[in-house]
Amino acid sequence: MLLSVENLEVKYGNIQALHGISFNVKEGEIVTLIGANGAGKTTSLYSIARLAPPEAPKVVGGDIRFMGESILNTAPSDVVKNLKLALVPEGRHIFGNLTVMENLELATYSRDKDADLDKDYQRIFDLFPRLAERRKQRSESLSGGEQQMLAVGRALMTGCRALMLDEPSMGLAPVLKYELFRTLKKLNEEGMTLLLVEQNAKLALDIAHRGYVLDTGTIAASGTSEELAGNPEVRKAYLGG
Amino acid sequence: MLASILQNVINALQWGSFYALIALGYTLVYGVLTLINFAHGDIFMVGAYIAFFVASFALTTLGMPGWAALALTIPATMVLTSLVGVTLERIAYRPLRRKGAHRLYVVITALMAGLILENGNLAILGASRKAFPPLIHETVYTIGGVSFTNLKIAVIISAFLVFAFLHWVVTRTRVGMAMRAISYDKFAVPLMGIPMDNIIVVTFVLGSAFAGLAGILFAMSYPVLEPYMGALIGWKAFIAAVVGGIGDIRGAFIGGFLLGAVEIMVVAFFPSTFRDLIAFTVLLAILTWKPTGLFGVAKTTKI
Amino acid sequence: MFRYTFHIILILTGGLITWMAYEEMLGLYTLSVLMFMGVNIIMSTSLNLVNGYMGEFSCGHAGFMCVGAYISSILGVLLFAKDKVFGAPLLDPSLAIYAFPFLILAGGVAAALAGLLVAIPSYKTRGDYLAIITIAANYIIISVIENLGVIGGSRGFMGMKRVINAMEDVAYLPWMPIWVFLFTVFSVWLLRRYLSSTFGKGVSAICQDEVAAEIMSVNTNKIKTISFMVSSGVAGIAGGLFAYVIGYVNPGSFNILKSTEALVMVYLGGMGSLSGSILSAVLFTLLLEALRPLQIIKWVVIPLLLIILMQFRPEGIMGNKELGDMFPWLKKFYKFK
Amino acid sequence: ADTIKIGFNIPLTGDIPKVGESSKLSAEMLKADINGAGGLDVGGKKYMLEFIYEDNEAKAESAVTTALKLIEKDQVLAMIGPNSSKQAVPAGQVADDNQTVMISPWSTNPDTTYDRPWVFRAAFLDPFQGPVAVNFAVKTFHAKTAAVLYDLSNDYSKGLAEIFRDVFEKKMGKGTVLAFESHGTKDQDFSAQLTKIIATKPDFIFVPDNYNQVALIVPQARKLGYKGEFMGSDAWGSSELMTLCGDDCKGLHFSTHYAAAGAKGATKEFIDRYTKKYGYTPDDVAALTWDATRVVLKGIQNAGKLTGKLRRDRKAVRDGIAAIKSFAGITGNMKFDEQGDPVKCAVVVQISQKGDFEFKESVCPE
């Protein structure tokens, strides 16, 4: 059990966003969280990434375990550095005043120096050729989609073994969206564990092994992708039909 | 005529060096936290006082020769001053940041911290000004009517060295890159595995340490210490930093010398009563011509 | 039913102060503190328009105060008092009593014009760059006055007392307290009406997202100009009153330090809250007086208190709320158009 | 015993805290003396002295409220201070309006007392000091030309500088003041002004500046290769001058209120005791405060007896001071003219090699 969330409760100030949800992710799995806007998907990921207030919520109950160890007292930077668990945040949050290349370099901050980075850079530039073209561009002037690519690439550069993605396909043109999902699948086949939050439930369930459905801070349903895809409520609410 | 022009060039360089040194500290902290650390001028003052006490101790109590005392004073002061800076960050700024307060509230806190340093000093040490003991023998060289001293040269050189060092840190090192990242988006920094608070502490250490250095050099060049000595020069340095393009090391450096030059040259070629009038009009003009300072990049609002 | 309570209370307070001042039940010391309180209220509320509502960072407010102070003083002395420099009054001193409010307003208008010094650059630049421009403006204004020997330069300018005397000769009333009170109310009233109109809400729109504002049909440059001029104009009014209260002006009294005082009051009260600014101005003035006995320590204690306070209220006393939003029950006691 | 309250309106913080401190210390010493001797004898009755020190932060507005507070809240019989004209002028207005004696130790701006029967001062005025400096310089340095460096934002410095220029040019002819340069109050670098001044090769430089700036100006001039003379004014008169300025200031002259070194009689006694008590020789403002306070006490004694009715007593004190025929102060003998300004001599001192201020000559109003 790589990651397990145990009836987690979190608050923003005094607004409770999660009312004791539990889910888990096994090594080498792709698990997806789907749910309406405001269901608590982002909140869950923030909590796992241990981001601190004010932007992020406060855990008021339950536990988050990584390989059995509670990580409630782990600093966010250590989640990346030690646990090798990275997050692609909703809304990109790229460093607009740095060039594309600097953004990627920065992501290697916590990696041991002897790691061979060139391979990873190459991987990312193969995946997103547009980034290769724009190496030197100040990233705040990138187009929405380009920024999204950078955000994903950046997370990969942290050399993580598990990746949390919050709506990675947002703002991506279809061609890139499919490309991205293929890549995610490939990464997973190479052994990367993925926790995926996605509005496009259909795509998500296509590549995920298991999934959880969040509804206003609680788990409404869960199961394998097939089960969920078969579930009439889910179909109705999230698969449009 | 030529002689006096050359003389003023030297004056400008030396005076600008101090603006530059202090402005660098401003811009460094700003570059990371977009915090105008209005206490910086007073940290500089504290630096000068620390230097004063260390130096007098070394000279009298330890009976060291001047050069040795200086050799001791410089590192000691830089360390102690940086402690002051870090303490401020810890007890005053960080909690506010944690609470997600608007940056200007931190700025006002800085302003208040500055007042505390000034008047605390006044309350503790009394109103008498302190005379900084001469550490090196200042020799005056006069070449063709142009006079300068070994100290002036030293000041100018160290300003350049400090600049070169900080520029290297910010542009070439990962820490520097992290600093710039923080200034743009604090939220995502931890997600890169970067321990933000450490970076911030480093920033304050650097900024304050060099404020301390500036304090020593200043005290040696203008050996009259008083609690408010940092206030005005602090404001001016801030102005210099912004005119250069706040957050940009080159900006602070050039801005410092620019302001120094403007002030000196205005006095040199106009009635000195008009100094502030003309000097600030010039700055105003510069900012109207380059709305984000000499080096500041306009944040392209991408919509 | 109760909706006019506020107005009534306001009028009563004004009347009471006047009466007690007239009957000399309020000492001059208390009065002077009250008057500086009024001046500070005007200062902080007007600065709040720019620094709070519009989200700029103006550090040169005292400069505009200075313009107001000098213009209204010079006019007053020139017209209604015999003076070493200007000689005999141009008008009959007994008219001063009617002209006084216009003297103050003239100062305000002049200051508003000086505000253009900042407003125009603000089209192109904002934030800390604009902050420097305001500081520069402050320095420039002071420097100009220091260089005007006619009005005393750095020796300062006096004679306003004689204008007040002229007024008292006609009718013996505590004129300064009355006018400070009236202008304080007027200033806040003006600011409030501006900011509560849809037109004025453009200011907050600029603050929160200038691009969106411009694209959603807000003429940002126009709003900026108006706001800066109103802000500095009202500061000018504060200056005029300040000058007549003290009876002596000196460019040194309007340096950056004065500006920072105004800054502190704004952020202490809360950006974007008029009632906050009023509250903090009152607190600040009282604090300054109450802690006199501490002498030197005073200027260690006050900042310390403020720092601590900020730790507890990181948005200032009121945040961006008005009293009415904080205590809704108050709402039934007033009704503003 | 009953007490007499006297208020001090002094700058304990702000631009010139040292001035406030010295005033306070010397007043404390005086109070100790008198209360030690059982109090002040007024018409055969002993009164204990109570001195109330209020900080005016070196701000005009603060000086006004301070004055009002002393007059009303503390019900003082009379006020000492403010020292700097920036505060003394408006505070004087308040004192005059509220019919309370105010005597400023060190304000030298004519406006402070002008047209204000209730306001006095212990220092001579700039219009008197200016000529003293001119005449001395011309006589001693055989100067034909001069240059001036002053503080534009310090009303005192500016006023004195202008008077000096006018007098000098009247005496030596137009354009003999070769350079007339200014700086700001908190400036620390004067190289540009000095470069400009030195280039005009004046016979001497007149510097009506506060001692702390003098301590920067003179050495900087030397470092710029200036070897000539300086002439200073009363604002130089602080024991700190020498600790700050060092050797560069030795041998220079300035006009002031009294000469510490080689003083005799009461003056010497005061200096010694003060030095013993506080560890440094009293500066001018200390001496002036001492005199100012004693003038007030003298006035009180002249009043004959105190009724306890404040308004009446204050009036009595005012008349008492105005009535002083001749007062032997440690800064020289003085009496007050109709404006409440002292008619007293100025002295010119030279800074000795030991760093003392040695009496050179004394100039008295004819």
Add this chain to the structure above:
Amino acid sequence: MTQTQTHTNTAPVLEVRGLTQRFGGLTAVNNFNVTLNHGELAGLIGPNGAGKTTVFNLVSGFYQPSEGDILVCGSNTKGMKPHQVTGLGVARTFQNIRLWNDMSVLDNIRVAQHGRLGYGFFHAIARSGRYRRREDEVEREARELLEVFDLLRFANEYPKNLPYGTQRKLEIARALSSHPQLLLLDEPAAGLNSSDVKDLIRLVRWIHGRFDVTIWMIEHHMDVMMELCEQIKVIDFGQTIAEGTPETVRNHPAVITAYLGDDNI
């Protein structure tokens, strides 16, 4: 809901000729042309970085074009500031929501009528008759608008506390409150889940009829475009690579390679 605008002039709502925009070296929009007639509902698609948003920025006056002309209802917008262009009847939403977050929902709508307030500073101070009349109208209009968008219950909320989908909706409402002739929607469906997307489709179609406004939208959700648009332009590297009905576009080979890609994963 009062619709003050009436369309007497027959000029097309938007006419763009030879539009080019360069950023330093890079040409984001390259000789782009388009004409939208009154009542059209057109689409603009293209790969990321193709220049779509830039086109919108140019049309709404946020950038001054390097070359080319933009005519809104016949009048050229060259040199106009954005608020003037809006005055001509162009309104838009943003790719990343840009609401005024510390202003109540109601005020967001009211301030968006700034351009047509018709009173100034002194009216506001004097609370003149005109002021009161206009404020009442503004208020009423704003409420009506919220009403029809079913947002009235949020009138006094702050946008930042609203669900994402609602914020998108509010942004559209705000755009409409300036009485536009032409409404530009930049990825209105981004970040919405499929059920919200359905509502959005309904909403846009409804708006199109209800406010008889010309709509031009950018969207990466193909189903949205297919359902709504009569005409779609496809651009890449700032140049038109295809245009026509959804059908033609969808099957256009260039579009498939450059944009649609293949969806088997």
